[in-house]
Amino acid sequence: MSTIPQTVLDQLELQSIELPSWAFGNSGTRFKVFATPGTPRDPYEKIADAAQVHRYTALAPTVALHIPWDKVDSYDDLRKHAEDLGVALGTINSNTFQDDDYKFGALTHEDAAVRRKAIDHHFECIDIMHATGSRDLKIWLAEGSNYPGQADLRGRQDRLHESLQEIYARLGDDQRLVLEYKFFEPAFYHTDVPDWGTSYAQVAALGDKAMVCLDTGHHAPGTNIEFIVMQLLRLGKLGSFDFNSRFYADDDLIVGAADPFQLFRIIFEVIRGGGFNHPDVAFMLDQCHNVEDKVPGQIRSVLNVQEMTARALLVDTEALRTAQVSGDVLEANRIFMDAFYTDVRPALAEWRESRGLPADPMAAFAASGYLQEIAADRVGGVQAGWGA
Ligand code: PSV
Numbered sequence: 001m002s003t004i005p006q007t008v009l010d011q012l013e014l015q016s017i018e019l020p021s022w023a024f025g026n027s028g029t030r031f032k033v034f035a036t037p038g039t040p041r042d043p044y045e046k047i048a049d050a051a052q053v054h055r056y057t058a059l060a061p062t063v064a065l066h067i068p069w070d071k072v073d074s075y076d077d078l079r080k081h082a083e084d085l086g087v088a089l090g091t092i093n094s095n096t097f098q099d100d101d102y103k104f105g106a107l108t109h110e111d112a113a114v115r116r117k118a119i120d121h122h123f124e125c126i127d128i129m130h131a132t133g134s135r136d137l138k139i140w141l142a143e144g145s146n147y148p149g150q151a152d153l154r155g156r157q158d159r160l161h162e163s164l165q166e167i168y169a170r171l172g173d174d175q176r177l178v179l180e181y182k183f184f185e186p187a188f189y190h191t192d193v194p195d196w197g198t199s200y201a202q203v204a205a206l207g208d209k210a211m212v213c214l215d216t217g218h219h220a221p222g223t224n225i226e227f228i229v230m231q232l233l234r235l236g237k238l239g240s241f242d243f244n245s246r247f248y249a250d251d252d253l254i255v256g257a258a259d260p261f262q263l264f265r266i267i268f269e270v271i272r273g274g275g276f277n278h279p280d281v282a283f284m285l286d287q288c289h290n291v292e293d294k295v296p297g298q299i300r301s302v303l304n305v306q307e308m309t310a311r312a313l314l315v316d317t318e319a320l321r322t323a324q325v326s327g328d329v330l331e332a333n334r335i336f337m338d339a340f341y342t343d344v345r346p347a348l349a350e351w352r353e354s355r356g357l358p359a360d361p362m363a364a365f366a367a368s369g370y371l372q373e374i375a376a377d378r379v380g381g382v383q384a385g386w387g388a
């Protein structure tokens, strides 16, 4: 059985991964949304489910909210509810993609009145951040065009800058803005923030409190994501991750499910660049569970991140460096792969038990009967869903 050095365990103990509230609601494709018994009907129930993930793993102390999906009468009350359950409220996600006014854009729209509405929505999000104690405002824009000639690409980029400037100016001293990029969808010809370079150019023009959010599912197949991680860390602009995995497009599947080796390589670069357990770089999940149970889907996800982090921390960096400097290609690759192929699961199970956590969080959660309980209790009302 592999053992994990205490220095690595000490770093793992500090790891935290934020959960998205929308992972606990129903979701699906544009073909069908399957309902699950016990699905939360409001933000309070979503937070209760998220707290279960933290309870069994000690890995997920915060929950991200999405506005307006998670609007409540009192954010103070929601904050207390979360604290009573042992978690805190995290990133606030804005939403400018589900209103008819935004058909041709929001922050980039030709019409100043639509831009005003979208900027005001972000002001509302910032007000909520003050009440929830959240640090980060995450902006993902669904803006772009479908046909060449449809839009003035340059004008939209300039308007985006102006709109972001207004939002940025409204942030409190301890608040940040993270701008997410995505190469396509829902627009198919051009997207206004399609890549890390555009996001970087926009946030660099704003100031220190604006950073890039890297969603692992938002790149073309074959993209070397760990290179982008390295570059953004080097530039001091990697603000957060949205972890998930993809086989084809923005699949939002369980992180580490499609390509665990890619996750390992990404986390290795985070560690190498000083971003691991660093307050600048938030680890978050952005996933949907369409066919699997949601709470265990999230437990599996945070465990996948923890396992790949443990392996990445096991890389013998001194030996790797020696091999790199001496041009020993195969030895460098062996050292890297040795760490990746180390099965850390038994050692992590033992370590969990030593900290009063279940050795197998998936099994412990299944045995707890929580899913059966919520299925029996949560009757009536309308189940929450992605977009509802
Ligand atoms: C849409 O692609 C998306 O998944 C973005 O990644 C956002 O982070 C998320 O929705 C929530 O708005």
Ligand code: MN
Pocket (backbone or CB within 6 Å): 140, 180, 215, 242, 286
């Ligand atoms: Mn995302």
